[in-house]
Amino acid sequence: MRSLRPSLLLTLAICVVVSVPAYTAAAPTPDPTAANIYEVGAFYDNRTYDTWTSSAGGPEAKSGAYLQLYVGVELTGLLDNYNRVVSVTAAHQETGLTFDLLGDDPCTSFVGAPEKIWTLYVRPSSFIMTGTWNFTLLYRANDGTGRHQQVVTYTMGQTNFPPKPSNIQVTADASGDFIVSWSGFGNPLNGNMRYFIRAYDAQGACAVYEYRGPGGLCTSYYPDCEVGGSYNTTTNRISFTIPAAYSGHVLRLENRINVASQTSRSAQYMRLP
Numbered sequence: 001m002r003s004l005r006p007s008l009l010l011t012l013a014i015c016v017v018v019s020v021p022a023y024t025a026a027a028p029t030p031d032p033t034a035a036n037i038y039e040v041g042a043f044y045d046n047r048t049y050d051t052w053t054s055s056a057g058g059p060e061a062k063s064g065a066y067l068q069l070y071v072g073v074e075l076t077g078l079l080d081n082y083n084r085v086v087s088v089t090a091a092h093q094e095t096g097l098t099f100d101l102l103g104d105d106p107c108t109s110f111v112g113a114p115e116k117i118w119t120l121y122v123r124p125s126s127f128i129m130t131g132t133w134n135f136t137l138l139y140r141a142n143d144g145t146g147r148h149q150q151v152v153t154y155t156m157g158q159t160n161f162p163p164k165p166s167n168i169q170v171t172a173d174a175s176g177d178f179i180v181s182w183s184g185f186g187n188p189l190n191g192n193m194r195y196f197i198r199a200y201d202a203q204g205a206c207a208v209y210e211y212r213g214p215g216g217l218c219t220s221y222y223p224d225c226e227v228g229g230s231y232n233t234t235t236n237r238i239s240f241t242i243p244a245a246y247s248g249h250v251l252r253l254e255n256r257i258n259v260a261s262q263t264s265r266s267a268q269y270m271r272l273p
Contacts, residue, residue, distance in 0.1 A: 028149040038072035038115040040135040046266040066121035078141040086138040088118035094131040107206035112224030157262030162255040164266040181239040188215035195238040196254040204250040
């Protein structure tokens with residue numbers, strides 16, 4: 001970083017001396033319920049992006065192992081526009097660390113759920129892979145009563161480290177649909193291993209559908225979801241049928257371990273032919 005010139009330092013000092021008295025904003029109003037916080041979470045997330053990624057720094061800049069912090073926000077009640085969201089933060093009770101989460105633009109739904117996701121990927125360290133997180137939504141109410149605040153607490157369970165999907169194969173069946181398969185790491189009907197595929201829109205930005213393998217469960221929480229796929233105990237491969245309509249779309253292949261309410265995930269992104 002370049003040093004500030006002496007003249008600029010003097011100017012800053014003068015500004016401090018002659019600045020107007022500080023304005024203290026009124027404390028936000030706590031809402032009686034966290035009606036706008038659709039979901040929260042903190043979990044181990046190891047991801048690998050393919051060459052389609054257009055993020056700054058290239059695909060490798062976003063690949064790697066993280067602790068993912070996320071909050072899903074729903075429009076209801078006194079919050080009628082996402083532009084009214086002031087901030088979404090995550091505070092770790094045991095260490096006092098606080099992080100500002102970033103909105104997932106332009107998406108305003110997630111696998112059919114009416115929510116916008118705020119998230120942050122933090123390089124994992126043992127001291128933040130356990131403990132309790134306070135997730136706080138701060139927004140400007142639509143009734144003119146100023147800023148309001150909602151808080152949800154999430155306590156982490158047991159973190160695991162599933163392997164990344166490997167030996168991936170994509171073929172076509174007789175109807176032209178895709179068969180996407182990869183090497184499994186255990187029978188999902190005999191343990192906590194789970195297999196998922198998440199499909200994205202044509203721009204590769206927003207998650208629009210989710211396929212959950214054997215042992216998985218879809219609920220009304222994520223409407224655009226179905227249980228399917230098959231696990232071959234002889235070849236140790238998981239397979240999903242993906243409609244031909246997703247040709248050219250981005251998929252995320254996932255290996256998960258779910259223990260109680262704690263998810264741990266490793267994922268591989270790819271684009272269908």
